[in-house]
Amino acid sequence: MTSSQSNRLDTGGLIDRSQPLNFRFDGKTFSGFQGDTLASALVANGVKLVGRSFKYHRPRGILTAGSEEPNALVELRTGARREPNTKATTAELYEGLDAASQNRWPSLAFDVMSVNQLFAPIFVAGFYYKTFMWPAKFWEAIYEPAIRRAAGLGRAAGVADPDHYDKAWAHCDVLIAGSGPSGLAAAVAAGRTGARVILCEEDFALGGRLLSDGGTIDGMPAADWLSRTQAELAAMPDVRIMTRTTLFGVYDGGTYGAVERINDHLPSPPEHQVRQRLWRIVAKRCVVAAGALERPIVFAGNDTPGVMMASAMRTYIARYAAAPARRVALFTNNEDGWRTVGAALGAGLQVAAVIDARAEISAEHRSLASKGGFPVLHGSVSGIDGGKNGVRKISVSLTGGARAEVEADGLAVSGGWNPAVGLTSYHRGRPKWRDDIAAFVPDGAPPGMVAAGAANGAFGLGACLREGFAAGAAAARDAGHGSGSGATPVADDEAFSLAPxxxxxxxxxxxxxxxxxxxxxxxxxxxxxxxxxxxxxxxxxxxxxxxxxxxxxxxxxxxxxxxxxxxxxxxxxxxxxxxxxxxVAIGAFAGHHRDENFHATRLTPSHHWAAEQGAIFVDTGLWKRAQWYPRTGEKDWLESVTREVKAVRGGVGFCDVSTLGKIDVHGADAGAFLDRVYINTFSNLAVGKARYGLMLREDGIVYDDGTTSRLAEDHYFLTTTTAKAGLVMQHLEFCRQVLFPELDVQLTSVSDQWAQFSIAGPRTRDLLKEIVDPSEDLSNEGFPFMGAREVALRGGIRARLFRISFSGEMAFEISVPARYGEAMARNLMIAGKPFGVTPYGTEALGVMRIEKGHVAGPELSGTTTAADLGLGKMMSTKKDFIGRVMAGREALVAADRQVVVGIKPIDKARRLRSGAHIIPKGETPGPDNDQGYVTSVCFSPTSDQWIGLALVERGRERIGEIVHAHDPLRGEDYDVEICNPVFYDPDGGRQRG
Amino acid sequence: MRITCPFCGERELGEFTYLGDAKPVRPAPGASQDEVYDYVYLRDNVAGAMEENWYHGGGCRAWLRVTRNTLTHEISSVEPAAGAGARQVVK
Known part of the structure; x- marks a missing residue:
């Protein structure tokens, strides 16, 4: 212990003197006690200078003892846990606490930037707006970095926060903000009725101003009433007391936001515990007993260290047994400020003078002054003589014009009290002015909320208890609980007198x-x-x-x-x-939703098997999908993907496609329903058949596509793209419930119920025969292209089998209940071994779909029509469907629209890249001749060169034309030929084979 | 904000998805392009009580017709869409 707590009072306070704590401030070691805040411990050690100000780097001390503190902001902790702008007045002291002052260089006592004070005349309001306007390009390069170095408050840790944060919901009948006399009275009144009560208190101790100002309640000292009340509340099973919890926001429908600082009072959270928890509290009623904030009087030098709010000075003396000064003066315009004189005298401090702005003071105070041997000066403080070491002398302008000087090392200031009207005003409420207390008070509040006590402008202890108790009882009653609140706690009301x-x-x-x-x-x-x-x-x-x-x-x-x-x-x-x-820390809002838990992760049924195979996974929405399966000796992804494509085209491969959205459509009108949501017709689809379908938005733009099969007269099985699975379900439910309620149809999302695999390649049938029960006919006649039906597998599992092909090869997709998905992958590997079966990932899937000219996400971009995709002929003219009329708008059927075509580079060795602009050959690229862009590219093992799909103006009329691909982002320019988008097996013989 | 779903009870906003004005009625087949254009694009900018379509995607997947005051967020009525809920099987 290198410091003796020079300003610690010998007795009193709510600190635990048996638990000394060591801490560091700006590298120097001090000691305090359990129950101290960092601010009270600094006060106890005689530290007055705690920071430098934002703009002028003026020396600053501690102004308040609560969360309203503007000056005593520190960097708390070190390393990854360093937190800037922490209020020393609310930071609880713990063993080993390490804090540093902010906004000073090289040291707090000698701060180079305090020369800003010399330039003070130019640092006036609007300084930045006026000074740094010209030249404009200087702003980013010169002005802003310089300003940021000079200004700012504290340094962020600069590394990831190592702590965890949590989010939780709570529900109650009555929520109470604040545990001063009003809040405790409200809690007792509501709790006694049996109502479910949550009381949030920002401080670590209950009591509010009772902890500092004491008083007499129900004939007993406030401290005794406080412990009796705490014991009573603790015994109520439905009353929940949450200390270190600030109610910070009010939202619609009786929802409130609160942050609980569970472990901020420890050096670091214990293992497996969170640091803070963000609460969303749903309450039928809310009593705001948030108290009031004492307000300063503005005078020259009022920021000198040692100038402190009068109530804060009482708090340091009474609650923390720490003397902010040895010789104290008070500057007040109201009766309440005088309490600080009593507290100072009671603690054995000298009172230098009271400067009271009022014309009259009470006889009681006059006799206090004569007993205490200090003068009462009628007038105002007009200046402070002092500096970084604190107040030395106080200049007073006396009423009548004379001047006086008071020697003191601390000045308590009270300008009256402002009710804390924040919570009651968060729904754009405007507080109203009350002349009698010269303060704003709540004028109404959000539904279900009421303010009580000092937060409502009732400053006397008796009034706080009465208002709080009545509000608590009424809130419980309104929330459906009866009587039983019992008797109102009683206390006297202090005299109130204030001259604004x-x-x-x-x-x-x-x-x-x-x-x-x-x-x-x-x-x-x-x-x-x-x-x-x-x-x-x-x-x-x-x-x-x-x-x-x-x-x-x-x-x-x-x-x-x-x-x-x-x-x-x-x-x-x-x-x-x-x-x-x-x-509120952003970490608290994020909770556990960070890093890999930023969103949910969905794993395909065969994920663990794929991971065993060494698959590289790609995030597609929430899913992790196998992108490719590298093998030993392969030098890059392209080599692996090329191998996979060749293996499929030359033999057989399989791919987990379970991420597709899957919807069972049941009902007598299922076909009629699908006719209205797809551009093509499904009511005439034969049972046992599948068909490709395309959906539009009501504005005529393509929404989604997929294959839908008819498994029974009244049962279709619809698939969506992976990306739109949830949205299509929502859209179809809208169509069913809102647009077409007359149809007898039901929708069931079965995306997670089925594991689905695409099995593709000329040897698909050979492999399937090993999987499917021998009684099933898989021949071209027994199971033709676009067939779809339920089959039995060897071993008896029922599966759905679809003869559909995305790759262009002879292919099936097989669905088994999701729990068999992993087993299916393993069995395909075993059964396919003789045929060289190869698992392939989404890259190979993408390569084969581009080779076949199938459109996917990059082409279904939310700007393309069915005709743009080359699917215009699918639009039925014999029925109504979503988007039909708007798809006929002039601009959506214009002849010069950009449509899907294939492209291939003239230089066969060139690599293509998506995003390149298509420009007529020989022209200088510009916005006027930008005719489209490349949407999808791949290296095609089948063509042995890069190929791509592009959206090109009038593209279908320009097959064979050479155009220019301009890629300013990557600095590439090259020629490509427009071609048919189907690069592989254009007549489709392979998939029908 | 909290919405009382007729099927699930009072639930918080995060379970619901907002679609917008519930007033426009989809024109019958054969409607003119202008009529459909109005249906797709024209919306009143209501300051006060407004009927809206909300989807309880985090719950029962019902579409709801919610009357909400756009100035205060007060919800005065929540009705299921005409086709929401299980359909009665007609024998």
């Missing part, structure tokens, strides 16, 4: 928003330049736009704007309140 004071004119910088270095004169300047609306003021000066969201600055800022505009504060109004109430 926002800004004291004086020489020197007077800060409104300390986190963003916005001064009172910045606001006056903004007004002179025409930015009078509060929304403009905010954006022009950045007032309230820092991570503290202006909790201590917004109201003062708009009060100053109101004054210079000659308007009232309610006329000036507030900006829109938006969640989150406190910064």
């Amino acid at each position: 004071l926002w800004h004291v004119a004086g020489k020197g910088k007077a800060f409104v928003d300390q986190q963003h270095d916005v001064t009172a004169s910045d606001i006056e300047l903004a007004q002179r330049e025409g930015f009078e609306s509060v929304e403009h003021l905010k954006r022009y000066t950045t007032l309230g736009m820092a991570t503290d969201q202006g909790k201590t600055s917004n109201v003062a800022g708009l009060a100053i704007m109101a004054a210079v505009n000659g308007k009232s504060i309610p006329e000036t109004g507030t900006t829109i309140y938006r969640p989150p109430y406190v910064p």
